[in-house]
Amino acid sequence: MGSLFRSETMCLAQLFLQSGTAYECLSALGEKGLVQFRDLNQNISTFQRKFVGEVKRCEELERILVYLVQEINRADIPLPEGETSPPAPPLKQVLEMQEQLQKLEVELREVTKNKEKLRKNLLELIEYTHMLRVTQTFVKRNVEFEPTYEEFPSLESDSLLDYSCMQRLGAKLGFVSGLINQGKVEAFEKMLWRVCKGYTIVSYAELDESLEDPETGEVIKWYVFLISFWGEQIGHKVKKICDCYHCHVYPYPNTAEERREIQEGLNTRIQDLYTVLHKTEDYLRQVLCKAAESVYSRVIQVKKMKAIYHMLNMCSFDVTNKCLIAEVWCPEADLQDLRRALEEGSRESGATIPSFMNIIPTKETPPTRIRTNKFTEGFQNIVDAYGVGSYREVNPALFTIITFPFLFAVMFGDFGHGFVMFLFALLLVLNENHPRLNQSQEIMRMFFNGRYILLLMGLFSVYTGLIYNDCFSKSVNLFGSGWNVSAMYTSSHPPAERKKMVLWNDSVVRHNSILQLDPSVPGVFQGPYPLGIDPIWNLATNRLTFLNSFKMKMSVILGIIHMTFGVILGIFNHLHFRKKFNIYLVSIPELLFMLCIFGYLIFMIFYKWLVFSAETSRVAPSILIEFINMFLFPTSKTNGLYTGQEYVQRVLLVVTALSVPVLFLGKPLFLLWLHNGRSCFGVNRSGYTLIRKDSEEEVSLLGNQDVEEGNHQVEDGCREMACEEFNFGEILMTQVIHSIEYCLGCISNTASYLRLWALSLAHAQLSDVLWAMLMRVGLRVDTTYGVLLLLPVIALFAVLTIFILLIMEGLSAFLHAIRLHWVEFQNKFYVGAGTKFVPFSFSLLSSKFNNDDSVA
Amino acid sequence: MWMLSALPGRGPAHLQRPLLGPASHLGILRPAMTAHSFALPVIIFTTFWGLIGIAGPWFVPKGPNRGVIITMLVATAVCCYLFWLIAILAQLNPLFGPQLKNETIWYVRFLWE
Numbered sequence: 001m002g003s004l005f006r007s008e009t010m011c012l013a014q015l016f017l018q019s020g021t022a023y024e025c026l027s028a029l030g031e032k033g034l035v036q037f038r039d040l041n042q043n044i045s046t047f048q049r050k051f052v053g054e055v056k057r058c059e060e061l062e063r064i065l066v067y068l069v070q071e072i073n074r075a076d077i078p079l080p081e082g083e084t085s086p087p088a089p090p091l092k093q094v095l096e097m098q099e100q101l102q103k104l105e106v107e108l109r110e111v112t113k114n115k116e117k118l119r120k121n122l123l124e125l126i127e128y129t130h131m132l133r134v135t136q137t138f139v140k141r142n143v144e145f146e147p148t149y150e151e152f153p154s155l156e157s158d159s160l161l162d163y164s165c166m167q168r169l170g171a172k173l174g175f176v177s178g179l180i181n182q183g184k185v186e187a188f189e190k191m192l193w194r195v196c197k198g199y200t201i202v203s204y205a206e207l208d209e210s211l212e213d214p215e216t217g218e219v220i221k222w223y224v225f226l227i228s229f230w231g232e233q234i235g236h237k238v239k240k241i242c243d244c245y246h247c248h249v250y251p252y253p254n255t256a257e258e259r260r261e262i263q264e265g266l267n268t269r270i271q272d273l274y275t276v277l278h279k280t281e282d283y284l285r286q287v288l289c290k291a292a293e294s295v296y297s298r299v300i301q302v303k304k305m306k307a308i309y310h311m312l313n314m315c316s317f318d319v320t321n322k323c324l325i326a327e328v329w330c331p332e333a334d335l336q337d338l339r340r341a342l343e344e345g346s347r348e349s350g351a352t353i354p355s356f357m358n359i360i361p362t363k364e365t366p367p368t369r370i371r372t373n374k375f376t377e378g379f380q381n382i383v384d385a386y387g388v389g390s391y392r393e394v395n396p397a398l399f400t401i402i403t404f405p406f407l408f409a410v411m412f413g414d415f416g417h418g419f420v421m422f423l424f425a426l427l428l429v430l431n432e433n434h435p436r437l438n439q440s441q442e443i444m445r446m447f448f449n450g451r452y453i454l455l456l457m458g459l460f461s462v463y464t465g466l467i468y469n470d471c472f473s474k475s476v477n478l479f480g481s482g483w484n485v486s487a488m489y490t491s492s493h494p495p496a497e498r499k500k501m502v503l504w505n506d507s508v509v510r511h512n513s514i515l516q517l518d519p520s521v522p523g524v525f526q527g528p529y530p531l532g533i534d535p536i537w538n539l540a541t542n543r544l545t546f547l548n549s550f551k552m553k554m555s556v557i558l559g560i561i562h563m564t565f566g567v568i569l570g571i572f573n574h575l576h577f578r579k580k581f582n583i584y585l586v587s588i589p590e591l592l593f594m595l596c597i598f599g600y601l602i603f604m605i606f607y608k609w610l611v612f613s614a615e616t617s618r619v620a621p622s623i624l625i626e627f628i629n630m631f632l633f634p635t636s637k638t639n640g641l642y643t644g645q646e647y648v649q650r651v652l653l654v655v656t657a658l659s660v661p662v663l664f665l666g667k668p669l670f671l672l673w674l675h676n677g678r679s680c681f682g683v684n685r686s687g688y689t690l691i692r693k694d695s696e697e698e699v700s701l702l703g704n705q706d707v708e709e710g711n712h713q714v715e716d717g718c719r720e721m722a723c724e725e726f727n728f729g730e731i732l733m734t735q736v737i738h739s740i741e742y743c744l745g746c747i748s749n750t751a752s753y754l755r756l757w758a759l760s761l762a763h764a765q766l767s768d769v770l771w772a773m774l775m776r777v778g779l780r781v782d783t784t785y786g787v788l789l790l791l792p793v794i795a796l797f798a799v800l801t802i803f804i805l806l807i808m809e810g811l812s813a814f815l816h817a818i819r820l821h822w823v824e825f826q827n828k829f830y831v832g833a834g835t836k837f838v839p840f841s842f843s844l845l846s847s848k849f850n851n852d853d854s855v856a
Numbered sequence: 857m858w859m860l861s862a863l864p865g866r867g868p869a870h871l872q873r874p875l876l877g878p879a880s881h882l883g884i885l886r887p888a889m890t891a892h893s894f895a896l897p898v899i900i901f902t903t904f905w906g907l908i909g910i911a912g913p914w915f916v917p918k919g920p921n922r923g924v925i926i927t928m929l930v931a932t933a934v935c936c937y938l939f940w941l942i943a944i945l946a947q948l949n950p951l952f953g954p955q956l957k958n959e960t961i962w963y964v965r966f967l968w969e
Contacts, residue, residue, distance in 0.1 A: 004924050376924060398924065402931035410939070463936060467943050477968075482892050482947070483954060485964045509958050517953030527892030528947040531940070539964070540954030550946040557942060606945065613949035620951055 003371050004380075004398045006576070007389055008331045010366035010837070015342065017315070017324040017355045025345030025355050026308045026840075027088040032341055033841025035328035036367060040316040049313040058306040061098060064105045065299050071108060072292050075285060079292055085842065086297045088304035090348075097298070104291060111287070115280045122273045123214040127179050127222070128250045129266050130207055132259060134224040135177050135252070138203045173228045174235045176242060178249035181213075182206070182221040188245050192227070195237050200229040226252070303845050311840055327360075329837065331369050335359075365391050369837035374432075376401065378453045386822045387832025392576065394569050396826055403562065403825075404817055405453065409460035410558065411759035411813040414767060415471035417805055418461025425454035457814075467532035468760070472801070473767035475538035479529060483536045487523030488515075497522070514541060519614035544761075551757040553605050559753025559824070560598045563746070566828030567591055573829060585666035589659035590828075594746055596652040596659075601627055607641055663739045668732040675726045741827075749824040755816050763809050770800055894948065901940055909933025 013035070017025050029035060041049055072079060089097060180188055185204065192200055204225035212219050225247075229238050242249050253259040315326040330338050338357060346354035368389050372380045376397065382404065383389070383397040412418065428451040431437060437448050447454070469475040486492055490503040501521050509515065519525040529535070533550070537543045567590050574582040604623050612620040619639055626641060630649045640646070778786075778793030826832070838844075912933075913926040956964070 003920075373921070398927055399931060401924070402928055402935060406932075406935045406939075464939065467939055479892070481964075481968065485956070485961055485968075509961055513958055514955055515958065515961060516955040519950045519953045524953065525950060528894060528897075528944050530892055530897035530944070532943050534947060536954050536956075536964070539960045540956055542952075542955040546950075546952075546954070550943070553946065554939075554942045558938070561938070609945045609948060611949075612951065614951060617951040 004376060004395055006392055006395060007368040007370045007834075008333060009392070010329050010331050010369060011335070012360045012362045012364070012366070013328050013330050013335070013338065014358045014360050015326040015328060015355065016318075016358070017326060017342075018346070018351050018353050019322055019324060021346045021349040021351040021355050022312060022315070022324045023088075023091055023308060024349040025342055026311055027304070028341040028345040028348070029338075030304065030308060030311075030840055030842045031087060032337060033839045033843060034334045034338055034341065035330045036837055036839050037311050037314050038327045038329065039314045040325070040327060041314060046313075050317070051309045051312045054309045055306060055313070057094075057098065058302055058309060061101055061302045062299075062306070064101045065295060065302060067105060068101075068108070068291055068295055069299075071112070072288050072295065075288050077285070077288055077292050079296065081296050085300045087301075088308055088842075089301045094305065097301075101298070104287075108284075108287065111280065111284050115277070115284065118273060118277050118280065120214040122270065122277060123212060124248070125266055125270050125273065127211060127248055129263065129270070130211070130222075131177055131179055131224050131250055132253070132263055132266075134205050134207065135226045136259065137205070138226045173230055174232075175252040176227045176229070176235070176238050176249060177225065177252040178242065178247045179207070179222045179224055180204075180242075180245060180247040182223055184245050185223050185225075188225075188241070188247075191241055191245075192238065195241060196229065196234050199231055199234045200227050200238060202227050300845075304842050307840070307842065307845060329366050331837075365834070367391075367837040368834040370395060370397070375452050378450050379404065381449075382453075382818065382821070383826075384836065386826065387830075388834045388836045390831045390834040393831055393834075394572050394576075394829065396569070396821070396830055399565075399569075400821060401456070404821055405456035405460045407558075407562075407756065407820055408457045408813050408817040409464040410554075410756045411816060412457070412461045412763060412810065413464035413468040413470060413760055414473075414763060414805075415462055415465030415476075417472070417767075417801070417809075418458050418463075418465050420458075420802075420806060421454060421810065422458025422462060425451050425458050429455055457810075468764070469529075469533040469535055469538070470764060470767070473764065473771045475533070475535035477535040479531065481536045482525060482527050482529050482534050483517055484524055484526055485517065488517055488521060492523060493521075516542070520617070525614070547764075548757070548761070551760055552754060555753050555756035556598075556750060557602050557605065558756060559750055559820075560594070560602055562753070562820075562825055563749060563828055564591070564594055564599075566825045567594065570829030581670055582667065585662065585670055589663040589666070590742060592659040593656055593663065593743060596656045598746065598750055600630075600649075600652055604641060611642075660739070660743065663742070664736055665732075668728065668735050671726075671731055672728050675728075745827065752824055753820065755820070759809075759813055759816055763805070763813070766809065767805060770797065770805065774800070894944075897944065901937065905933045905937035905940075909937070 015025075046052070069079070189202060189204075192202055202225060204223045207222045207224060210219045210221050227238055229235055239249070253262055311326075312324070315324040317323070318325050328338075342355045342357060368391055370380060370389070379401045380395075380397040383395070383400060389395055409418065428437070428448055432448075432451065437444075440448065465471060488504050490498055490505050493501075493503065502518065503521070504515065517524050533547070537546055540546075567587060570590075571583055571587045574580065574587060601623070604626060608620065608623060621639060621641055626645075630653070774793055774797045778790045778797075781789050909930050909932070912929045916922050916925045916929070
């Protein structure tokens with residue numbers, strides 16, 4: 001079997017990296033993704049580690065790059081994403097890159113600030129022009145008649161002006177003009193009226209075009225207003241109210257010439273500003289375009305650099321402080337590659353002393369590493385979602401590749417639906433290199449990751465649909481039905497035989513709405529349909545009676561075989577971990593228990609199918625009752641299935657009853673006997689001498705005494721002797737719990753497999769209902785206007801098929817198939833207590849702009 | 857083999873009868889529509905899945921995925937063969953027949969036979 005059967009052997013290696021070459025070596029390792037680093041500085045906080053300064057520098061660079069990307073996106077410049085990812089920058093280039101980026105950032109910020117200021121200025125000038133233009137129409141005077149309006153002389157000394165004073169000063173009006181937001185006009189007017197009580201005249205008009213508000217940047221409608229007031233106090237109040245309502249107030253020209261001058265000046269200024277603004281924007285765009293070319297590779301480079309420094313932070317220094325020591329988990333198959341990567345790194349940095357590695361023996365459980373390709377990855381993920389396998393135990397994913405789609409298909413079994421699912425998955429698979437599919441969001445991504453699973457599920461569903469003879473709830477008659485209706489008529493039989501049988505003729509058929517075919521009449525049943533279920537059952541009203549019996553028996557048969565296979569896989573585990581006693585004391589009693597009870601059930605099912613036929617149908621015993629009677633020993637004996645059934649069943653029960661105590665007590669007693677009786681078998685611990693003297697971690701390593709069954713260097717089964725105490729009570733308790741779980745589980749898990757029947761029944765019925773309610777109604781309508789009705793009916797049928805039958809039922813069957821694997825199959829042999837091997841690899845870093853995850 | 861003796865015990869004439877036309881079933885001629893043998897499908901399917909499950913693994917090219925492909929072939933063959941076998945054995949000796957509506961009886965009689 002390939003490496004998918006078991007996880008790979010791992011070893012703990014120590015890398016000695018010279019301080020000059022550490023960065024390059026790690027860069028080479030990251031490109032290849034071979035090893036997983038262990039954190040040697042766990043008790044040091046993040047801020048006290050050696051390379052904190054470098055990490056901060058990387059983060060600063062990342063911040064600048066994020067700002068750059070933001071600006072580029074705002075200017076709508078396309079960002080090219082390269083195909084290949086560039087390697088991490090060598091240390092010499094880092095400083096240069098940092099300077100470049102910082103300069104770029106400063107420049108960008110300055111130019112943007114200037115641009116904003118210019119725009120604001122421009123807006124104000126535009127508003128002023130509008131205001132001048134509009135207020136010109138307010139004041140309707142003859143040209144020669146224009147008096148001059150002066151501002152009031154400031155009479156601050158007299159805070160109170162009475163009306164007599166004003167009359168003496170003559171009718172001198174003051175003006176406040178400006179623009180106000182459309183929404184605030186009414187409130188503004190009301191406030192003015194309340195405060196100034198009629199000493200103001202307000203005229204306003206709406207501006208036709210909407211202008212941009214310089215502060216908020218929104219485009220809103222403005223009103224130009226002109227307030228003429230009389231009196232200085234009123235003037236102050238008006239000005240305060242204008243401030244309060246955030247009006248943009250501009251100086252109002254007194255004479256017509258002044259107005260004209262101001263307008264001309266404004267126009268020239270506006271023209272100038274436009275040109276300057278254009279030039280600034282062009283320059284900005286140029287700078288951003290140039291930056292956009294290299295920003296993608298910069299982002300990747302900085303990410304890689306940061307990851308390398310994170311890993312460097314996990315290494316410790318040796319006594320001389322010149323050499324970095326890293327501890328890595330490495331698969332044994334990759335040791336050569338690891339050596340080569342170290343050499344490459346050393347060579348690139350041009351160091352005189354190369355970095356090297358050294359394997360350390362350890363008692364810790366290594367992480368689990370299973371090599372998968374794009375096809376097997378999906379199935380491995382399904383298994384890992386329940387629990388990552390323990391080190392070197394059998395990996396159920398290898399078998400899940402076929403059994404999972406198969407059990408799904410048993411529950412989904414429909415030829416048409418399966419074919420649609422297969423086509424959908426084929427579409428995904430053929431377009432898997434399309435870039436848009438790689439970056440889609442959550443739900444689509446889940447479908448994409450499971451494309452091979454969907455493909456196999458669809459394929460198997462086509463097969464089971466063929467066997468169930470169910471295609472969009474209709475059956476296909478490929479070989480001709482085995483059931484013959486004409487043979488039930490009296491006219492088909494010679495008169496001699498007619499008297500013994502109940503036969504039909506035309507009047508019988510006309511007067512009875514439902515009639516049942518009798519297989520004991522000769523000629524009615526002519527042999528089983530060669531591929532699947534006979535198509536006549538689709539036309540029958542007692543279809544479910546037949547199908548239920550068939551599907552229930554099928555579910556039980558498939559379930560017991562699946563579970564027995566699980567127990568057998570457990571035998572492989574025991575063989576691998578050199579615990580042969582487990583095979584004799586645990587696996588064999590388990591197998592006997594399962595097979596004597598449920599294997600016998602399967603035998604009874606097959607026996608009844610083969611031996612009992614229509615002639616003997618009256619005396620055919622019910623399997624369920626026979627099975628129950630096997631345990632109950634009833635006084636009234638029913639006719640058994642075969643002669644000698646009693647004795648066979650008694651033998652089987654005795655075997656089962658004997659295997660139960662062996663299962664409960666065998667292993668603990670054996671281990672106790674080993675511990676007491678075989679005391680001096682000379683357990684060699686020579687393999688564990690300490691090699692490293694310098695690091696403190698060795699103490700912590702030895703301190704982890706793992707009682708797990710993961711150590712394959714121990715020859716015999718007395719490993720429990722090597723640990724602190726032999727806890728008989730605990731072992732007994734564990735075994736008793738395991739045995740009870742197993743025995744009760746056998747019964748409940750077998751019943752649990754009946755969900756295969758239940759879901760396939762639900763699917764078939766839903767499919768049938770959809771057809772009856774939609775298509776039959778559509779097809780029954782008369783041909784004259786039936787076509788018009790048929791089109792929307794077919795559309796609705798297709799939509800409901802996809803949503804209800806494919807998606808909902810598909811998800812449901814998927815879920816139940818997963819449950820059957822995780823619980824019923826895997827609890828027969830799978831421990832799943834390991835940790836996953838996560839290598840230090842740059843390909844695991846996200847290469848998108850939006851995600852900024854750090855490799856911790 | 858005792859399995860073959862469990863075949864439906866009709867007269868000797870029902871096996872391998874040639875197919876007659878749909879209208880020639882009148883009279884007391886035994887209608888010989890589709891007489892299905894049991895042995896033939898068993899042989900065909902056993903050899904088919906046997907080829908895939910037992911002979912197939914020998915032809916898988918050497919490579920890193922050889923083990924996976926062999927396991928897949930064997931598992932597929934076992935699962936599919938078992939499924940088909942259960943389906944055909946369940947129908948081999950039916951204890952009861954389908955219940956049809958009289959319209960269906962009329963339809964089947966005149967269109968299928």
